Amino acid sequence: MLEKLFQLKAHNTTLRTEVLAGLTTFLTMAYILFVNPAILGETGMDKGAVFVATCLAAAIGSALMGLIANYPIALAPGMGLNAFFTYTVVLTMGYTWQVALGAVFISAMLFFLLSIFRIREWIINSIPLPLRSAITAGIGLFLALIALKEAGLVVDNPATLVGLGDLTAAGPLLAILGFVLIVALDARRVTGAVMIGILLVTALAIALGVTPFGGILSMPPSIAPTFLQLDIAGAFDIGMLSVIFAFLFVDLFDNTGTLIGVAKRAGLMGKDGHLPKMGRALIADSTAAMGGSLLGTSTTTSYIESAAGVAAGGRTGLTACVVAVLFLLSLFFAPLAGTIPAFATAPALLFVAVLMTSGLAEINWDDITESAPVVITALAMPLTFSIANGIAFGFITWVVIKALAGRYKDINPALLVLAAIFVIKFGFFNA
Numbered sequence: 461m462l463e464k465l466f467q468l469k470a471h472n473t474t475l476r477t478e479v480l481a482g483l484t485t486f487l488t489m490a491y492i493l494f495v496n497p498a499i500l501g502e503t504g505m506d507k508g509a510v511f512v513a514t515c516l517a518a519a520i521g522s523a524l525m526g527l528i529a530n531y532p533i534a535l536a537p538g539m540g541l542n543a544f545f546t547y548t549v550v551l552t553m554g555y556t557w558q559v560a561l562g563a564v565f566i567s568a569m570l571f572f573l574l575s576i577f578r579i580r581e582w583i584i585n586s587i588p589l590p591l592r593s594a595i596t597a598g599i600g601l602f603l604a605l606i607a608l609k610e611a612g613l614v615v616d617n618p619a620t621l622v623g624l625g626d627l628t629a630a631g632p633l634l635a636i637l638g639f640v641l642i643v644a645l646d647a648r649r650v651t652g653a654v655m656i657g658i659l660l661v662t663a664l665a666i667a668l669g670v671t672p673f674g675g676i677l678s679m680p681p682s683i684a685p686t687f688l689q690l691d692i693a694g695a696f697d698i699g700m701l702s703v704i705f706a707f708l709f710v711d712l713f714d715n716t717g718t719l720i721g722v723a724k725r726a727g728l729m730g731k732d733g734h735l736p737k738m739g740r741a742l743i744a745d746s747t748a749a750m751g752g753s754l755l756g757t758s759t760t761t762s763y764i765e766s767a768a769g770v771a772a773g774g775r776t777g778l779t780a781c782v783v784a785v786l787f788l789l790s791l792f793f794a795p796l797a798g799t800i801p802a803f804a805t806a807p808a809l810l811f812v813a814v815l816m817t818s819g820l821a822e823i824n825w826d827d828i829t830e831s832a833p834v835v836i837t838a839l840a841m842p843l844t845f846s847i848a849n850g851i852a853f854g855f856i857t858w859v860v861i862k863a864l865a866g867r868y869k870d871i872n873p874a875l876l877v878l879a880a881i882f883v884i885k886f887g888f889f890n891a
Contacts, residue, residue, distance in 0.1 A: 466530055466776040473775040478532075481774025482782025485534050487652030488765040489783075492518070492536045493790055494658055494797050495805045498610075499542045500758065503550040503557040508681030508794055513755040515791045516683070521748030521760045522784040526777030529741040532769055533722050534783040535748050538761035539812050540599040540847065541710055543606050545758040548846040549703055555694070560703075561686075561753045562695030567707035568749035568759065574712070575742035583712065586874035591854050592713055593819035594834040598841035598850045599710065600816025605842040607809035610802045611635030630670045631803040634661050638807030646811070651768065654808045661804040671804075675795035686756020702885055706848035711759050715745050718762040726770040829865050833858040852882035 468474060496514045501507040514537055521535030549560045574583065608614040612632040617623035625632050638661040645653035665671035695704065719741050745762055752760035769779050820838070825831045837854030841847050859879040862870045 462778060465527070466778045468776060468778070471775040473773060475778070477773040478776060478778040479782050481532060481769040481772040481779040482534075482786065484651055484772040485532075485763075485766050485769030485774065485779060486783045486786040487655060488768040489534060489536055489763045490652070490786075490790070491654040491658055491805075491808045492539070493787075493793070494655075494800045495539070495808055496537045496542055496757065497797055498800070498802055498805050499546050499606075500557070503546050503560070505557050505756065506681075506685035507798060509683050509686040509756055511794050511797050512680050512683040512791060513686055513752065513757040515680075515787050516755050517748065517752035517757050517760045519784040519787040520751050521745070522780045522787065524744040524748055525741060525762070526780030526784065528744045528777075529737045530777035531719070531723070531737070531741055532726060532774035532776060532779035533719065533741070533762050533766040534769070534780050535745065535760050535762050536787075537752060537757045538711070538714060538759050538763075539809070540603055540816070541707060541761070542758040543603055543809075544706065544710075544847045547606060548848070552845050553699065553703070555697075555700070555703075556691065558689050558691035559694035559697070559700070560758075561690035561756065562692040563700050563704050564707055564759050565690055565692055565750055565753040566695055567704045567711065568746050568753060570704070570708050571711055571749065572743065572746035575739055575746055578739065583874070586872050587713075588830075588858065588870065588875075590823055590830045590834050591837060591858060593822045594837035594854055595710065595713065595847075595851060596819040597817045597834075598838040598854075599847055600813040600819075601838055602813075602841040602845070602847060602850075603809050603816065604813035605845075607806045607813060610809070611806035612803060630665070630668060631801070634665055634670070635803040635806045637661065637664075638804060639810050642807055642811045643814075654811060657807055657811075658800060658804050661807065662800045665801055665804065666799070671799065671801045674799040677792050678795050680791040681794050683755065688754055689756060690753055702848040702852060702882070706846075706851055707759055709851060710847060711745075711749065711761050715742060715762045718764045718766070722762075722764070722766050722770055726775055829861050829867055829870070832861055852886065855879045856882055 462475060463469065493511065493514055497507040497510040500510045518536035525531055525533050525535055545560050549555050550557050612625040612629060613635065614622050615625045627633065638657045641660060642653050642657035645656060650656065662671065666673045719738065748760040823831055823834050833854050836857045837850050840853040841850030855875060856879045859871055859875055
Protein backbone atom coordinates (compact mmCIF):
# COMPACT_ATOMS: atom_id res chain seq x y z
CA MET A 461 0.00 0.00 0.00
CA LEU A 462 2.79 2.43 0.93
CA GLU A 463 4.67 1.59 -2.27
CA LYS A 464 1.55 2.31 -4.32
CA LEU A 465 0.82 5.57 -2.51
CA PHE A 466 4.31 7.04 -2.30
CA GLN A 467 6.38 5.17 -4.95
CA LEU A 468 9.28 4.53 -2.57
CA LYS A 469 11.35 2.45 -5.01
CA ALA A 470 11.01 5.01 -7.78
CA HIS A 471 12.36 7.66 -5.40
CA ASN A 472 15.19 5.38 -4.23
CA THR A 473 14.12 5.38 -0.58
CA THR A 474 12.83 2.97 2.07
CA LEU A 475 10.20 2.94 4.80
CA ARG A 476 12.87 3.23 7.52
CA THR A 477 14.51 6.22 5.83
CA GLU A 478 11.18 8.02 5.38
CA VAL A 479 10.19 7.48 9.03
CA LEU A 480 13.54 8.78 10.29
CA ALA A 481 13.26 11.76 7.94
CA GLY A 482 9.78 12.51 9.25
CA LEU A 483 11.01 12.37 12.84
CA THR A 484 13.88 14.71 11.97
CA THR A 485 11.57 17.25 10.33
CA PHE A 486 9.17 17.10 13.27
CA LEU A 487 11.91 17.74 15.81
CA THR A 488 13.13 20.80 13.90
CA MET A 489 9.67 22.40 13.71
CA ALA A 490 7.98 21.18 16.90
CA TYR A 491 8.79 24.50 18.58
CA ILE A 492 5.67 25.89 16.87
CA LEU A 493 3.59 23.86 19.36
CA PHE A 494 4.89 26.10 22.14
CA VAL A 495 5.34 29.38 20.27
CA ASN A 496 2.02 29.59 18.43
CA PRO A 497 -0.27 29.35 21.51
CA ALA A 498 1.96 31.86 23.32
CA ILE A 499 1.62 34.40 20.48
CA LEU A 500 -2.04 33.90 19.58
CA GLY A 501 -2.96 33.68 23.26
CA GLU A 502 -2.17 37.39 23.61
CA THR A 503 -5.26 38.17 21.50
CA GLY A 504 -7.50 36.62 24.15
CA MET A 505 -7.78 33.28 22.37
CA ASP A 506 -7.85 30.23 24.63
CA LYS A 507 -4.28 28.87 24.65
CA GLY A 508 -5.38 25.28 25.12
CA ALA A 509 -7.69 25.50 22.11
CA VAL A 510 -4.96 27.16 20.04
CA PHE A 511 -2.57 24.36 20.99
CA VAL A 512 -5.05 21.77 19.72
CA ALA A 513 -5.73 23.83 16.58
CA THR A 514 -1.97 24.08 15.96
CA CYS A 515 -1.52 20.30 16.26
CA LEU A 516 -4.50 19.54 14.03
CA ALA A 517 -3.67 22.19 11.40
CA ALA A 518 -0.09 20.90 11.17
CA ALA A 519 -1.26 17.30 10.98
CA ILE A 520 -3.90 17.98 8.32
CA GLY A 521 -1.62 20.21 6.26
CA SER A 522 1.30 17.78 6.33
CA ALA A 523 -0.94 14.83 5.46
CA LEU A 524 -2.49 16.74 2.53
CA MET A 525 0.95 17.64 1.19
CA GLY A 526 2.10 14.03 1.50
CA LEU A 527 -0.98 12.44 -0.03
CA ILE A 528 -1.82 14.99 -2.75
CA ALA A 529 1.63 16.10 -3.91
CA ASN A 530 3.80 13.25 -2.56
CA TYR A 531 6.40 15.77 -1.37
CA PRO A 532 8.46 15.44 1.87
CA ILE A 533 7.31 18.89 3.01
CA ALA A 534 5.57 19.48 6.34
CA LEU A 535 3.17 22.29 7.19
CA ALA A 536 2.20 24.19 10.35
CA PRO A 537 1.02 27.69 11.33
CA GLY A 538 3.62 30.07 9.93
CA MET A 539 6.03 32.19 11.94
CA GLY A 540 5.70 35.89 11.18
CA LEU A 541 2.10 35.62 10.08
CA ASN A 542 1.05 34.55 13.59
CA ALA A 543 2.86 37.60 14.97
CA PHE A 544 1.21 39.84 12.36
CA PHE A 545 -2.17 38.30 13.29
CA THR A 546 -1.69 39.12 16.97
CA TYR A 547 0.36 42.27 17.26
CA THR A 548 -0.85 44.16 14.20
CA VAL A 549 -4.36 43.03 13.26
CA VAL A 550 -5.72 42.49 16.77
CA LEU A 551 -3.63 44.48 19.25
CA THR A 552 -2.77 47.48 17.01
CA MET A 553 -5.62 47.76 14.50
CA GLY A 554 -8.20 46.74 17.09
CA TYR A 555 -9.99 43.96 15.21
CA THR A 556 -11.21 40.90 17.12
CA TRP A 557 -9.36 37.63 16.71
CA GLN A 558 -12.53 36.23 15.14
CA VAL A 559 -12.32 38.84 12.35
CA ALA A 560 -8.60 38.12 11.97
CA LEU A 561 -9.40 34.42 11.47
CA GLY A 562 -11.96 35.47 8.86
CA ALA A 563 -9.21 37.35 7.02
CA VAL A 564 -7.00 34.25 7.13
CA PHE A 565 -9.84 32.18 5.62
CA ILE A 566 -10.46 34.71 2.81
CA SER A 567 -6.74 34.94 1.97
CA ALA A 568 -6.51 31.14 1.90
CA MET A 569 -9.56 30.95 -0.38
CA LEU A 570 -7.93 33.47 -2.74
CA PHE A 571 -4.70 31.43 -2.62
CA PHE A 572 -6.71 28.33 -3.52
CA LEU A 573 -8.28 30.10 -6.52
CA LEU A 574 -4.90 31.41 -7.66
CA SER A 575 -3.57 27.85 -7.53
CA ILE A 576 -6.54 26.43 -9.42
CA PHE A 577 -6.43 29.04 -12.20
CA ARG A 578 -2.61 29.15 -12.32
CA ILE A 579 -2.36 32.90 -11.75
CA ARG A 580 0.44 32.30 -9.25
CA GLU A 581 3.21 32.49 -11.84
CA TRP A 582 2.01 35.86 -13.12
CA ILE A 583 1.92 37.35 -9.63
CA ILE A 584 5.34 35.98 -8.63
CA ASN A 585 6.96 37.16 -11.85
CA SER A 586 5.46 40.62 -11.34
CA ILE A 587 7.20 41.23 -8.02
CA PRO A 588 10.94 42.03 -8.30
CA LEU A 589 13.27 39.61 -6.54
CA PRO A 590 14.79 42.37 -4.32
CA LEU A 591 11.34 43.19 -2.92
CA ARG A 592 10.68 39.52 -2.21
CA SER A 593 13.95 39.29 -0.29
CA ALA A 594 13.13 42.53 1.52
CA ILE A 595 9.75 41.21 2.66
CA THR A 596 11.32 38.06 4.11
CA ALA A 597 14.00 40.12 5.87
CA GLY A 598 11.42 42.59 7.13
CA ILE A 599 9.38 39.80 8.67
CA GLY A 600 12.60 38.63 10.33
CA LEU A 601 13.19 42.07 11.85
CA PHE A 602 9.53 42.18 12.93
CA LEU A 603 9.97 38.85 14.72
CA ALA A 604 13.23 40.05 16.27
CA LEU A 605 11.56 43.08 17.84
CA ILE A 606 8.73 40.93 19.19
CA ALA A 607 11.23 38.40 20.55
CA LEU A 608 13.27 41.08 22.35
CA LYS A 609 10.05 42.57 23.76
CA GLU A 610 8.73 39.21 24.98
CA ALA A 611 12.10 38.43 26.56
CA GLY A 612 12.07 41.72 28.47
CA LEU A 613 15.28 42.82 26.75
CA VAL A 614 13.56 45.75 25.03
CA VAL A 615 11.02 47.87 26.92
CA ASP A 616 9.04 51.00 26.11
CA ASN A 617 10.61 54.34 26.96
CA PRO A 618 8.63 57.62 26.82
CA ALA A 619 11.71 59.59 25.76
CA THR A 620 13.21 57.26 23.14
CA LEU A 621 10.28 54.92 22.33
CA VAL A 622 12.37 51.87 23.26
CA GLY A 623 15.04 51.14 25.86
CA LEU A 624 17.03 48.33 27.45
CA GLY A 625 15.23 46.07 29.91
CA ASP A 626 16.38 44.88 33.32
CA LEU A 627 19.36 42.60 32.72
CA THR A 628 19.38 41.52 36.37
CA ALA A 629 15.96 39.87 36.07
CA ALA A 630 15.69 36.12 35.50
CA GLY A 631 13.56 36.32 32.32
CA PRO A 632 15.93 38.37 30.14
CA LEU A 633 18.98 36.41 31.33
CA LEU A 634 17.35 33.06 30.60
CA ALA A 635 16.23 34.34 27.18
CA ILE A 636 19.80 35.33 26.32
CA LEU A 637 21.02 31.91 27.45
CA GLY A 638 18.34 30.21 25.34
CA PHE A 639 19.29 32.13 22.21
CA VAL A 640 23.04 31.46 22.38
CA LEU A 641 22.29 27.82 23.19
CA ILE A 642 20.03 27.41 20.16
CA VAL A 643 22.59 29.06 17.86
CA ALA A 644 25.42 26.92 19.25
CA LEU A 645 23.41 23.70 18.88
CA ASP A 646 22.38 24.64 15.34
CA ALA A 647 26.02 25.39 14.46
CA ARG A 648 26.86 21.88 15.68
CA ARG A 649 24.02 20.56 13.48
CA VAL A 650 22.08 19.13 16.42
CA THR A 651 18.62 18.02 15.31
CA GLY A 652 15.85 19.86 17.14
CA ALA A 653 18.14 22.66 18.36
CA VAL A 654 15.27 25.14 18.75
CA MET A 655 13.05 22.77 20.70
CA ILE A 656 15.96 21.70 22.92
CA GLY A 657 16.70 25.35 23.71
CA ILE A 658 13.08 26.07 24.64
CA LEU A 659 12.80 23.02 26.89
CA LEU A 660 16.15 23.62 28.64
CA VAL A 661 15.28 27.25 29.43
CA THR A 662 11.88 26.12 30.72
CA ALA A 663 13.50 23.44 32.89
CA LEU A 664 15.90 26.03 34.35
CA ALA A 665 13.03 28.43 35.02
CA ILE A 666 11.11 25.70 36.85
CA ALA A 667 14.21 24.70 38.86
CA LEU A 668 14.80 28.33 39.87
CA GLY A 669 11.18 28.81 40.87
CA VAL A 670 10.58 31.43 38.17
CA THR A 671 7.93 29.36 36.38
CA PRO A 672 5.43 26.91 37.94
CA PHE A 673 5.40 23.36 36.56
CA GLY A 674 2.06 22.48 34.96
CA GLY A 675 2.75 18.85 34.07
CA ILE A 676 3.61 17.05 30.84
CA LEU A 677 0.81 14.74 29.69
CA SER A 678 -2.98 14.97 29.75
CA MET A 679 -5.98 14.50 27.53
CA PRO A 680 -6.18 17.21 24.83
CA PRO A 681 -7.94 20.44 25.85
CA SER A 682 -11.25 21.38 24.21
CA ILE A 683 -11.01 23.10 20.83
CA ALA A 684 -14.51 24.56 21.23
CA PRO A 685 -13.36 28.11 22.19
CA THR A 686 -11.78 28.62 18.73
CA PHE A 687 -13.45 26.03 16.47
CA LEU A 688 -15.59 27.71 13.74
CA GLN A 689 -15.35 31.04 15.59
CA LEU A 690 -14.07 32.98 12.58
CA ASP A 691 -15.98 36.10 11.48
CA ILE A 692 -15.82 36.15 7.68
CA ALA A 693 -18.35 38.98 7.26
CA GLY A 694 -16.35 41.23 9.61
CA ALA A 695 -13.21 40.60 7.55
CA PHE A 696 -14.76 42.35 4.53
CA ASP A 697 -14.22 45.71 6.23
CA ILE A 698 -12.32 48.05 3.88
CA GLY A 699 -9.56 48.47 6.46
CA MET A 700 -8.87 44.72 6.24
CA LEU A 701 -7.99 44.88 2.54
CA SER A 702 -4.26 45.30 3.16
CA VAL A 703 -4.38 42.67 5.91
CA ILE A 704 -5.91 40.06 3.61
CA PHE A 705 -3.40 40.99 0.92
CA ALA A 706 -0.52 40.65 3.38
CA PHE A 707 -1.68 37.19 4.50
CA LEU A 708 -2.08 36.12 0.85
CA PHE A 709 1.12 37.70 -0.43
CA VAL A 710 3.42 36.41 2.30
CA ASP A 711 1.89 32.92 2.20
CA LEU A 712 2.21 32.78 -1.59
CA PHE A 713 5.88 33.71 -1.71
CA ASP A 714 6.79 31.81 1.44
CA ASN A 715 5.29 28.63 0.03
CA THR A 716 6.81 29.02 -3.40
CA GLY A 717 10.26 29.67 -1.97
CA THR A 718 9.99 26.76 0.46
CA LEU A 719 8.74 24.32 -2.16
CA ILE A 720 11.50 25.19 -4.63
CA GLY A 721 14.23 25.25 -1.98
CA VAL A 722 13.32 21.89 -0.45
CA ALA A 723 12.63 20.28 -3.83
CA LYS A 724 16.09 21.28 -5.07
CA ARG A 725 17.72 19.65 -2.05
CA ALA A 726 15.64 16.51 -2.57
CA GLY A 727 16.43 16.30 -6.28
CA LEU A 728 12.75 16.60 -7.21
CA MET A 729 13.11 19.45 -9.72
CA GLY A 730 12.35 18.61 -13.33
CA LYS A 731 14.98 18.77 -16.10
CA ASP A 732 13.37 21.99 -17.33
CA GLY A 733 14.00 23.64 -13.96
CA HIS A 734 10.33 23.56 -13.00
CA LEU A 735 8.80 21.78 -10.03
CA PRO A 736 6.44 18.95 -11.03
CA LYS A 737 3.09 18.96 -9.22
CA MET A 738 3.63 22.52 -7.97
CA GLY A 739 -0.09 23.12 -8.46
CA ARG A 740 -0.98 20.14 -6.27
CA ALA A 741 1.38 21.32 -3.57
CA LEU A 742 -0.13 24.82 -3.53
CA ILE A 743 -3.66 23.40 -3.47
CA ALA A 744 -2.69 21.27 -0.47
CA ASP A 745 -1.20 24.33 1.23
CA SER A 746 -4.15 26.64 0.62
CA THR A 747 -6.61 23.94 1.72
CA ALA A 748 -4.62 23.49 4.92
CA ALA A 749 -4.72 27.26 5.54
CA MET A 750 -8.50 27.30 5.15
CA GLY A 751 -8.79 24.35 7.52
CA GLY A 752 -6.51 26.02 10.05
CA SER A 753 -8.67 29.16 10.14
CA LEU A 754 -11.74 26.99 10.80
CA LEU A 755 -9.93 25.23 13.64
CA GLY A 756 -8.71 28.48 15.15
CA THR A 757 -5.15 29.31 14.14
CA SER A 758 -3.32 31.75 11.87
CA THR A 759 -2.14 30.88 8.35
CA THR A 760 -0.81 27.35 7.88
CA THR A 761 2.14 27.20 5.51
CA SER A 762 5.01 25.00 4.28
CA TYR A 763 8.05 24.87 6.58
CA ILE A 764 11.60 25.33 5.34
CA GLU A 765 12.62 23.08 8.25
CA SER A 766 11.46 20.24 5.99
CA ALA A 767 14.94 20.53 4.44
CA ALA A 768 16.27 18.80 7.58
CA GLY A 769 14.16 15.76 6.79
CA VAL A 770 15.33 15.82 3.17
CA ALA A 771 18.92 15.91 4.38
CA ALA A 772 18.10 12.78 6.43
CA GLY A 773 16.93 11.00 3.26
CA GLY A 774 13.25 11.93 2.96
CA ARG A 775 12.11 11.90 -0.67
CA THR A 776 8.35 11.21 -0.68
CA GLY A 777 5.10 12.27 0.95
CA LEU A 778 5.52 9.49 3.49
CA THR A 779 7.94 11.78 5.32
CA ALA A 780 5.22 14.44 5.60
CA CYS A 781 2.67 11.85 6.71
CA VAL A 782 4.99 10.71 9.52
CA VAL A 783 5.19 14.35 10.64
CA ALA A 784 1.38 14.48 10.60
CA VAL A 785 1.13 11.45 12.90
CA LEU A 786 3.68 12.96 15.32
CA PHE A 787 1.70 16.21 15.49
CA LEU A 788 -1.42 14.19 16.34
CA LEU A 789 0.47 12.44 19.15
CA SER A 790 1.54 15.89 20.41
CA LEU A 791 -2.08 16.62 21.34
CA PHE A 792 -1.42 14.95 24.67
CA PHE A 793 1.39 17.36 25.64
CA ALA A 794 -0.81 20.42 26.28
CA PRO A 795 0.30 20.85 29.96
CA LEU A 796 3.93 21.11 28.83
CA ALA A 797 3.00 23.76 26.25
CA GLY A 798 1.15 25.70 28.95
CA THR A 799 4.17 25.58 31.27
CA ILE A 800 6.60 27.21 28.83
CA PRO A 801 7.01 30.95 29.58
CA ALA A 802 7.33 33.76 27.01
CA PHE A 803 11.04 34.25 27.71
CA ALA A 804 11.62 30.61 26.73
CA THR A 805 9.91 30.95 23.34
CA ALA A 806 11.45 34.38 22.63
CA PRO A 807 14.88 32.86 21.76
CA ALA A 808 13.16 30.69 19.12
CA LEU A 809 11.58 33.78 17.58
CA LEU A 810 14.92 35.58 17.54
CA PHE A 811 16.66 32.57 15.97
CA VAL A 812 14.05 32.39 13.19
CA ALA A 813 14.52 36.15 12.72
CA VAL A 814 18.26 35.64 12.15
CA LEU A 815 17.55 33.05 9.45
CA MET A 816 14.99 35.26 7.69
CA THR A 817 17.12 38.40 7.55
CA SER A 818 19.82 36.53 5.60
CA GLY A 819 17.87 37.41 2.45
CA LEU A 820 19.41 40.88 2.55
CA ALA A 821 22.67 39.34 1.33
CA GLU A 822 21.05 38.85 -2.09
CA ILE A 823 20.44 42.58 -2.61
CA ASN A 824 22.49 44.62 -5.08
CA TRP A 825 23.53 47.38 -2.70
CA ASP A 826 25.33 49.27 -5.48
CA ASP A 827 21.99 50.07 -7.13
CA ILE A 828 20.38 52.72 -4.94
CA THR A 829 17.04 52.39 -6.78
CA GLU A 830 16.86 48.82 -5.46
CA SER A 831 18.51 49.12 -2.07
CA ALA A 832 16.41 52.11 -0.95
CA PRO A 833 13.00 50.39 -1.38
CA VAL A 834 14.47 47.25 0.20
CA VAL A 835 15.58 49.11 3.33
CA ILE A 836 12.24 50.95 3.55
CA THR A 837 10.34 47.65 3.26
CA ALA A 838 12.44 45.87 5.87
CA LEU A 839 12.44 48.73 8.39
CA ALA A 840 8.76 49.61 8.01
CA MET A 841 7.60 46.21 9.26
CA PRO A 842 9.11 46.33 12.77
CA LEU A 843 8.84 50.11 13.17
CA THR A 844 5.14 50.24 12.22
CA PHE A 845 4.50 46.79 13.74
CA SER A 846 2.89 45.66 10.49
CA ILE A 847 3.91 43.34 7.66
CA ALA A 848 1.19 44.92 5.49
CA ASN A 849 2.62 48.41 5.91
CA GLY A 850 6.10 47.18 5.00
CA ILE A 851 4.81 45.57 1.80
CA ALA A 852 2.85 48.71 0.93
CA PHE A 853 5.74 51.11 1.52
CA GLY A 854 8.03 48.82 -0.45
CA PHE A 855 5.77 48.73 -3.51
CA ILE A 856 5.12 52.48 -3.43
CA THR A 857 8.77 53.49 -3.03
CA TRP A 858 9.89 51.01 -5.72
CA VAL A 859 7.47 52.44 -8.29
CA VAL A 860 8.08 56.11 -7.42
CA ILE A 861 11.89 55.85 -7.24
CA LYS A 862 12.19 53.79 -10.41
CA ALA A 863 9.88 56.22 -12.27
CA LEU A 864 11.75 59.35 -11.14
CA ALA A 865 15.08 57.70 -11.99
CA GLY A 866 13.83 56.90 -15.48
CA ARG A 867 14.03 53.14 -14.93
CA TYR A 868 10.59 52.44 -16.42
CA LYS A 869 11.50 48.93 -17.55
CA ASP A 870 11.68 47.91 -13.87
CA ILE A 871 8.01 48.83 -13.37
CA ASN A 872 5.37 46.40 -14.61
CA PRO A 873 1.58 46.94 -14.71
CA ALA A 874 0.93 44.72 -11.69
CA LEU A 875 3.35 46.70 -9.52
CA LEU A 876 1.84 49.97 -10.69
CA VAL A 877 -1.70 48.85 -9.85
CA LEU A 878 -0.71 47.50 -6.43
CA ALA A 879 1.20 50.67 -5.55
CA ALA A 880 -1.81 52.79 -6.57
CA ILE A 881 -4.13 50.67 -4.44
CA PHE A 882 -1.87 51.12 -1.41
CA VAL A 883 -1.68 54.90 -1.95
CA ILE A 884 -5.50 55.06 -2.03
CA LYS A 885 -5.69 52.85 1.04
CA PHE A 886 -3.33 55.09 3.05
CA GLY A 887 -5.02 58.26 1.81
CA PHE A 888 -8.64 57.35 2.35
CA PHE A 889 -8.97 54.13 4.32
CA ASN A 890 -5.98 54.12 6.66
CA ALA A 891 -6.58 51.99 9.77
